[in-house]
Amino acid sequence: MSKQRILFAASEVYPFAKTGGLADVAHALPRALAQTFDVQVVMPLYRSINRQEYAIEPIGEAFDISMGNSFYTIQLFGCIHGGVEYRFVYSPLLCEREFLYGPPDAGYEDNAIRFGIFNYTIITLLETENYAIAHLNDWQCGLVPLLLQDRSIIQTKTIYTIHNLAYQGTFEQTLLSALGINESYFTMEGLEFYGQINFMKAAIAYANTVTTVSPTYAREIMTKEFGCGLEGFLNIHRHKLIGVINGIDTQHFSPENDSALIASYSDIKGKRANKSDYLKSIALKGVNKPLFVFIGRYTWQKGMELLINTLPKIASLECNIAMFGDGESQYCEKLQELSSMYINIHFDVGYDESRAHRMYAAADFLLMPSLFEPCGLNQLIAFSYGAVPVVHHVGGLVDTVKRFEKFDPSSKNGFGIIFERPTQRSLFNAIGKAMGLYEDKHRYNAIIKHNMSRDYSWTESSKAYGSLYMSLLEEGK
């Protein structure tokens, strides 16, 4: 039997373009699925993507898509990378920008049109290339299920994955006609959201299946606290909502075989050389002190407020703290200030995959004080690299990190330090536990050994997506 064709659409895919975890998922999940399905991945060909490096070549002639009353010229490109086939959508409006979605503090004003173009091109691909399933991710692909419904294209089933409900793609109602969407969809049951257009709501309304990236987050988003205003709507559609936990690409994140590291390793002893090298590179002293790292976006979601307020107290302990990521300038300024006040805090702005790998290898603990966390991948990477995660008990962190107090070597999960409430006291208490655990070498080593030996790959979760695809295909018969 020939493999079923799947189009996997995302606005960012590692290694081509990445601002967050979506890119890692869009890189690794299609690879895992490609064993069972004929998967193609489609994304925009942003200006920042190096066409030569990945041998990205044009496919066919340029063509026009019509959206609203305008025509936009599209050139498709393609390449094969790591055994997966990629399609890239090039349109100057969508691609010729400095950032993917906008500068750190805001989105570009014409994002509705930019990603509208992306969605209409996906529709064209679905219409012409006979895909059985479109797997769509986040708001940037949210209009596809609605457009398929509007055009009565029923041979393609849709599965829509929410990676982060906080970013919904909301825009002024006046853009409806420029997006070529009929007024009749602008209702409570459709894509209307407090008088605005909402791309994510459109997908929840019209996709055949809606998933999110952990079972706990799937439950949380149906509550007022985490629902970002869509909790009621998600409850209405709960029969088609399911949580599937993310994995990581265990080849890419493998301390045993990682060219970014100065020394590969497979046990805790091997971390030491990486730690001293890294500390030296950022001029922090004390290889025997525990090193806490934060890697990720400096945003509200990631608990920046909480961390910034607690940092002076943490810095008063016998430890080092290193932070690396991109994010909002208000947080960067405060962190910069703190790092100049405390000799044991190092702070950097930027994104560099290799440096992030070196930090995981050097770290004793990974800080994840997220206020909400759909899944989180950093805790899984930390497990693999032998850094113990210190996490707020929320979202995917609940599903992936088990309490070290209840350490059980037969568990298939990794263990870490969990704090219940996003308060300074609770976080600081967790840091205290981390310091204690670090002293208790026997226990600490046993936990690291256990964490490093577990399986965080996509093997199980890609099977779960595979079963969802199969049941959609069954329904369609």
Ligand code: GLC
């Ligand atoms: C988003 C979420 C994160 C998740 C990632 C991939 O970045 O914030 O929790 O792991 O998407 O699904």
